Amino acid sequence: MRSINKTAVLGGGAWGTALALTAARAGRQVTLWARDPNVVSEIRSRQHNPRYLPGITFDEKIEATSDLRDVGSADALLLVTPAQTTRETLRALAEIGSFAVPIVLCAKGIEQSSGKLLSQVLSEELPDAIPAVLSGPSFADDVAKGLPTAVTVACENSDAAEMLAIAMAAPSFRPYASTDVTGAQIGGALKNVLAIACGAVVGRKLGASAQAALTARGFAELTRLGSALGAQNETLTGLSGLGDLVLTCSSTQSRNFRFGIELGEGRKAADLIAEGGKLAEGAHTAKVAVELGRRHDVELPICEVVAAIISGSLSIDKALTTLMSRPLKHEAESGRN
Ligand SMILES: NC(=O)C1=CN([C@@H]2O[C@H](COP(=O)(O)OP(=O)(O)OC[C@H]3O[C@@H](n4cnc5c(N)ncnc54)[C@H](OP(=O)(O)O)[C@@H]3O)[C@@H](O)[C@H]2O)C=CC1
Numbered sequence: 001m002r003s004i005n006k007t008a009v010l011g012g013g014a015w016g017t018a019l020a021l022t023a024a025r026a027g028r029q030v031t032l033w034a035r036d037p038n039v040v041s042e043i044r045s046r047q048h049n050p051r052y053l054p055g056i057t058f059d060e061k062i063e064a065t066s067d068l069r070d071v072g073s074a075d076a077l078l079l080v081t082p083a084q085t086t087r088e089t090l091r092a093l094a095e096i097g098s099f100a101v102p103i104v105l106c107a108k109g110i111e112q113s114s115g116k117l118l119s120q121v122l123s124e125e126l127p128d129a130i131p132a133v134l135s136g137p138s139f140a141d142d143v144a145k146g147l148p149t150a151v152t153v154a155c156e157n158s159d160a161a162e163m164l165a166i167a168m169a170a171p172s173f174r175p176y177a178s179t180d181v182t183g184a185q186i187g188g189a190l191k192n193v194l195a196i197a198c199g200a201v202v203g204r205k206l207g208a209s210a211q212a213a214l215t216a217r218g219f220a221e222l223t224r225l226g227s228a229l230g231a232q233n234e235t236l237t238g239l240s241g242l243g244d245l246v247l248t249c250s251s252t253q254s255r256n257f258r259f260g261i262e263l264g265e266g267r268k269a270a271d272l273i274a275e276g277g278k279l280a281e282g283a284h285t286a287k288v289a290v291e292l293g294r295r296h297d298v299e300l301p302i303c304e305v306v307a308a309i310i311s312g313s314l315s316i317d318k319a320l321t322t323l324m325s326r327p328l329k330h331e332a333e334s335g336r337n
């Protein structure tokens, strides 16, 4: 694998811009591709992205472009468009080249139409690429402001994982290398669904005890599904698993948590989605996560009620009764459903 200097970031939203800044701070030459020409022009002319990172102006040099061909010569690509657009973005890349370089998946979700992890989608669309994942507790705003952050960077090839970690490491950004590509994706995908549940508890004023219980039982779900798919325990209890779950299940900075708060306050999921507000990936992953669980004989009761609330078939009150009236069991058994 060639060394990583030229880095391309695909996606001109909050996280794409924050990661482009991080790569520039790490000393990389960065090209940021955004489909919105306004974002490109704001970055080029005034070094900011007011639509997605309001109030943040940066000194770092980032080449912004809306021509995908400009990323063709990158040593590594970071894919930072929403999870459900991953296949579309990869197909657009495939028209330019075969990209036999690391492609780092930074979105958090599972493809709705296929139930596949984004690394599987990547292998199907760009088989020559080296699949990698960047995930962990990291709000774009915090990262863009240079606040201290640690994440997991996973790639099956251990040397490639280490090279990517080195390429992205900056004084305020600390990547930990891992070879567990599956584990790093399960945490990010499920924590978004579980953060919606915790937000609903807060919006419904059900109390801090309920919020903590839901976070812990949510972690049991994340661990069960991750283990069934072959994830390593260290990943699930690490930054991309427990770390990100704790962050998003407790902070109003999280869009998924805020989406849940609105549900708890009585808003309908369909209305919130139709309004096209901030991206809440968990709303798109809940149902497919439950289906993935069923395929692997793993019960995900919290994800299940979140999926049902989002589809409009279950009220928050009934969801609470459903969870509280499940058969009693030993806590030690809960690793097995
Ligand atoms: N924000 C955060 O703190 C973090 C986000 N993530 C993950 O990163 C992913 C992206 O999130 P984030 O950047 O915050 O989202 P934003 O909503 O801030 O930005 C989404 C970006 O993706 C672009 N986009 C949407 N659809 C397409 C498409 N079909 N093709 C090309 N570009 C498209 C949007 O373009 P346009 O403006 O034209 O609509 C926009 O630039 C999510 O999966 C999220 O979970 C992970 C860690 C932290």
Ligand SMILES: O=C(CO)COP(=O)(O)O
Pocket: 108, 136, 137, 138, 139, 140, 192, 195, 244, 247, 248, 253, 254, 255, 256, 257, 279, 280, 281
């Ligand atoms: O993934 C994130 C932090 O790690 C961002 O969470 P939200 O998408 O819920 O804002």
